[in-house]
Amino acid sequence: MILYNMSTRMRYVVCLGVVIVGIFFLRTYDSYGLLPNHAAVPNRFVTVTEADMWKDLYREEQPEGDKPLCPTMPHSMGGKSHTVEVSLDSTRWEQIEAKLANVQQGGRWKPEDCLSQHRVAIIIPYRDRDENLRVLLNHLHPFLQKQQLDYAIYVIEQTSGRPFNRAKLFNVGYSEVIRDASRSCLVFHDVDLLPLDGRNLYACSRQPRHMSSSLNSFRFNLPYIELFGGAIAISVEQFKTVNGFANRFFGWGGEDDDTYERLIAYNMSITRWPMHIARYKMLNHVRQTPSVKRNEVLAHTNPRDGLSTLEYKVQKTVMSKLYTHVIVDV
Amino acid sequence: MKDFLCCCEYINVKGDRSHIMAMCCDCEELDNIADRCLCCKDQPGNYGLFAQPCLDRIRIPWIGGAVKVNLGMICPMFLIPSFIGLAATSCTMTVIVAVSLPIVFFLLYINVSFLRFHPKSRLFCSWFWSSCGFLLWVLEYMVMAYREILLSENLALLFLVGVAIYFYLLTKGNPGIVGHSTRFDSSEDSARDTVLDINTPKVGIVESESQSQPAVDGQRRVSCNVCKIEQGSRTSHCKLCGVCIDRRDHHCLWINHCIGANNHRSFVLCLMFFTLACSYGAHLTMTTVCTPDMYLDYFLLPVNCQFVYSDMHIGVSFVSALYAALLAILGAMCLVQQFMLICRSLTVYEWRKNRYNALIGCNMGSHQNLGCIRNCCQFWFQSRPGHYISITEV
Numbered sequence: 001m002i003l004y005n006m007s008t009r010m011r012y013v014v015c016l017g018v019v020i021v022g023i024f025f026l027r028t029y030d031s032y033g034l035l036p037n038h039a040a041v042p043n044r045f046v047t048v049t050e051a052d053m054w055k056d057l058y059r060e061e062q063p064e065g066d067k068p069l070c071p072t073m074p075h076s077m078g079g080k081s082h083t084v085e086v087s088l089d090s091t092r093w094e095q096i097e098a099k100l101a102n103v104q105q106g107g108r109w110k111p112e113d114c115l116s117q118h119r120v121a122i123i124i125p126y127r128d129r130d131e132n133l134r135v136l137l138n139h140l141h142p143f144l145q146k147q148q149l150d151y152a153i154y155v156i157e158q159t160s161g162r163p164f165n166r167a168k169l170f171n172v173g174y175s176e177v178i179r180d181a182s183r184s185c186l187v188f189h190d191v192d193l194l195p196l197d198g199r200n201l202y203a204c205s206r207q208p209r210h211m212s213s214s215l216n217s218f219r220f221n222l223p224y225i226e227l228f229g230g231a232i233a234i235s236v237e238q239f240k241t242v243n244g245f246a247n248r249f250f251g252w253g254g255e256d257d258d259t260y261e262r263l264i265a266y267n268m269s270i271t272r273w274p275m276h277i278a279r280y281k282m283l284n285h286v287r288q289t290p291s292v293k294r295n296e297v298l299a300h301t302n303p304r305d306g307l308s309t310l311e312y313k314v315q316k317t318v319m320s321k322l323y324t325h326v327i328v329d330v
Numbered sequence: 331m332k333d334f335l336c337c338c339e340y341i342n343v344k345g346d347r348s349h350i351m352a353m354c355c356d357c358e359e360l361d362n363i364a365d366r367c368l369c370c371k372d373q374p375g376n377y378g379l380f381a382q383p384c385l386d387r388i389r390i391p392w393i394g395g396a397v398k399v400n401l402g403m404i405c406p407m408f409l410i411p412s413f414i415g416l417a418a419t420s421c422t423m424t425v426i427v428a429v430s431l432p433i434v435f436f437l438l439y440i441n442v443s444f445l446r447f448h449p450k451s452r453l454f455c456s457w458f459w460s461s462c463g464f465l466l467w468v469l470e471y472m473v474m475a476y477r478e479i480l481l482s483e484n485l486a487l488l489f490l491v492g493v494a495i496y497f498y499l500l501t502k503g504n505p506g507i508v509g510h511s512t513r514f515d516s517s518e519d520s521a522r523d524t525v526l527d528i529n530t531p532k533v534g535i536v537e538s539e540s541q542s543q544p545a546v547d548g549q550r551r552v553s554c555n556v557c558k559i560e561q562g563s564r565t566s567h568c569k570l571c572g573v574c575i576d577r578r579d580h581h582c583l584w585i586n587h588c589i590g591a592n593n594h595r596s597f598v599l600c601l602m603f604f605t606l607a608c609s610y611g612a613h614l615t616m617t618t619v620c621t622p623d624m625y626l627d628y629f630l631l632p633v634n635c636q637f638v639y640s641d642m643h644i645g646v647s648f649v650s651a652l653y654a655a656l657l658a659i660l661g662a663m664c665l666v667q668q669f670m671l672i673c674r675s676l677t678v679y680e681w682r683k684n685r686y687n688a689l690i691g692c693n694m695g696s697h698q699n700l701g702c703i704r705n706c707c708q709f710w711f712q713s714r715p716g717h718y719i720s721i722t723e724v
Contacts, residue, residue: 010502014499017495021488021491021492021495024466024470024488025488027470216622216623216624217478217617217621217622217623217630218478218480219480219624219628219630220624221480223477223478223479223480223481224477227477253475282621282622283621284621284633284634284636284637285621285637286637286640286641287476287619287637287640287641287643287644288641288643289641289642289643289644290475290476290643
């Protein structure tokens, strides 16, 4: 109807516009993984209910000890609200260290009156974000202690030079963790995320778990079904099975998709806990340009690239008060 | 022009057949200038003689002969991305560009309108489209790459853009051109004019094209000297379109079209959706590039934009969001003006005319004013006459 009232030239313009809008639309749909060709990567995310998630936890054989086992659901978390207060004021390191005097050198802690069911290593890739790290550790130590976990925090710092390689730092973190002590569960955690709900236990489920599915910066929604970044809990055995993560993703983006593809290639599924539990707050952070080559690297990913091909040089390992600081050249 | 031109050929100013590839060859004007320079002679006239064939040679291949590139149309397509890229480098640059943008724009406008590369300057139209296109591209390719925008949010934005384009196309239709064959709704017209008659002394309206004629049977009739027709009481002539338009609001340079009785409603709707789309796009970008926080458990607001200039990619997204916000504010201002005038049942043209008349000490008053609510109802629900002549007849 409208088209009839127009000049020929205008009609061309309109048709061109319709085509462009159509391409936009298709592209939008495609980027959310909703076009049929995306079915090549199956959706293996399983959201468990609040009742089931406690039963679904990964357990290891515990040595007989004189202390009783800690309860599955930490009782100190009980009460009406599980929401954890967040303090964003970045105090100085000395103040935080004074406040968290009970933490052992290297950022280790375990409950005194009972035997924790989970021995967890928190691995935080890091570069040049001191303020975020202070806020995170100030928040995370009390949070993990309330969950009565036997934990250690590792901060893996990449030296300047090449673009940030998050996945490789995870591999490095794993290698450093298994040299230190026997830990059964790994939590790969970004430096700019603060857990908001006390029920979000920092322990492994039977299957790898995407812990940060509900971020405040997405209005506590999940923008993409395949989103697999932020905080991930995976058992050491599973991590060894998939040969770790890829070493080749320098710069922003792509490595989380690759991780997901690795896990499902070994027939694993990804657990998610309910959205009202998996709540996180995103801290202020420097953004990077999405790596231009990320899709190319992702397309030519190789399962043999990982722990077996990992090469790095530790420049320094510092046992700080609140964390084990590993500085590496990747 | 009996010969068939291939897509790269064209007929130049002298009437000769020429080819795009020969763009830098064989220029007599340049030869002359060079000759005179070498011989130290005075240049006849100025270098403007050289500019004309140069502009004539910048063409793009098109079916049936290469078409001349309109400079006013091309400039914004390069200027907008380069300005935004420049502003993205640092905070200081953003301020400098924000200050210099209106100045450059003004100079460009003067240049284009005075040199008259084209009788109808497409500068504004092109600026508008380049802005919209570039902003949409930034949002869909640069901001979306962070994968932080929900599908529903993205679809909502595209819906707003789609509706805005739909109303834009409606606006680009016939604005209500008045020709010899146009009948006016005489009863309505005379009723209005009677009111006018009582309220105002008969003072000729100062206008170049129109001529006030003595009232016949208590009705004021004005005729247009260009269109050679008798105008209705609210009809006026548009210099740029060269036609008389019923209830002419204004000639919108941004879409290069007149707004009249027939497309006023769709224009207001288009403006409304354009403003909504711009502000929503700016909001989506801001909450992605800045660290957002939730308020009232639902609204996401950017709280900390500390690191936006640390990276070109983020910088461009951020500056685009600022630009979109600026466009949204301008759109909202126009919208407020439109709504206020609709409430008073005035067009922008009449409002300006009244202001002018008030200045020279002759108050016209808003003669069609039926009260705010009735005016709005009339604007939104009254059916259009629908018997305007089509553009092709003019």
